[in-house]
Amino acid sequence: MTEIPLLEVESLTRRYGRRIGCQDVAFTLWPGEVLGIVGESGSGKTTLLNCLSGQLPPSEGRVSYLTRDRGAVDIWEISEAQRRLLLRTDWGLVHQTPSEGLRMGVSAGANVGERLMAVGARNYGEIRTEALHWLDALEVDRGRVDEFPDAFSGGMRQRLQIARNLVTRPRLVFMDEPTGGLDVSVQARLLDLIRRLVSELSLSCVIVTHDLGVVRLLAHRLLVMRQGEVVEAGLTDQVLDDPQHPYTQMLVSSILPV
């Protein structure tokens, strides 16, 4: 267990005009940790995730990330180009809607290979081998490597999006409702797969979801958000089995047992 956090977030606030997106959020993510962010729709989860992952500038606060070579940097102080480089190399970003994270006009193989080319890979044979490796890892039939994502089912598209993210071996993966919009049985399979990969690759993750079953299975720790603020934080099973805040008690009691 190294003692240097991967991500340190301090008093992070994002407003949309006068409306609050998220307010005064602070937490520390340690290497290998999976952090779940839960709360009802509109509670500010996506806003927070986007501020953490370089997609949306915060109104106030700091997001400090431990780079491999330059120590900790505030991701909103570095240049846009450096931020984009982080997103292509060190980080993965899995969108709820796979089409947002995929290029629909190129083949499955190219979707995965493209990210490698963006970090300088040039040997076609090696790129293809890596792409096939990650399609296998995500249980996408390698016989379909030349098909376009349009031809894939929702679950398969989501697995393709994850393969595209993992090919550069990121250390930190952000996921926004990764199982949202999928059939229950497809969700279960995807969750098993994510759970296995996260542990095999020792990934650090921030997973946003409104589904407490997802975090029960995947997350080490939780933040519970309500109206833009974190109202409760702690070890996943403790927060779910012995919630302290009235809002968390309401969330936990309004779902079927998980």
Place this chain on the structure above:
Amino acid sequence: MTAISQDPSIMMEVKDLAKTFTLHAQGGTEIRALRGIDLEVRKGECLVLAGPSGAGKSTLLRCLYGNYLPQAGSILIRHEGEPTEMIGAEPRSILAMRRRTLGFVSQFLRAIPRVPTLELVMEPLLSQTVPKDEAESRSVSILRHLNVPEHLWGLAPATFSGGEQQRVNIARAMIFEYPIMLLDEPTASLDQENREAVLDLIASARDRGAAMIGIFHDQGAREAVATGVFTLSSRKEAA
């Protein structure tokens, strides 16, 4: 000075532990589940929790595992040789204690990932960097010991009978030789043969030096494993 810091045979020391549930949806009703709990457990001891239903036995075990959040008191766990406070510890510290020091055996499997039984049982060993072939052979032997039929090992336990699931759960929880084990009715709803197989595992864990705290619904089980009894009363007077 705490006793645990003086005496290396003490594995867990609990002082003045209190746990109250506040039910916000029910007008803030307070349930005083535990008050003023003091106990210690040493290597090779199995302390059995006694008391009527609702006395707070399961609540106490869950506080000791970091699953419930106590309001007051101290829970010192000997983790990697050092007395370590559980209350207020960071999630990653609690998870480290659970990985290496604290085992929990409950009656029910929860949030079972759809992972084949054999892999599920191997997981706690693999997360401790036990080599894969050793993890596998130990898992095979504990599944055999608990009479989990071999044709089930490649399947996820979701479709198993209650008793089969419980035995997989026990195999997973007892595969690693945790220095401290918490047991919440591990033998409930097992038939005689399987109950004995489980009690056998518990007794041998105790005899190798594990410190244990357990809840057992039947007298026979208690007699087979207990070295001491701690009784919780059902009435908790206000201070």
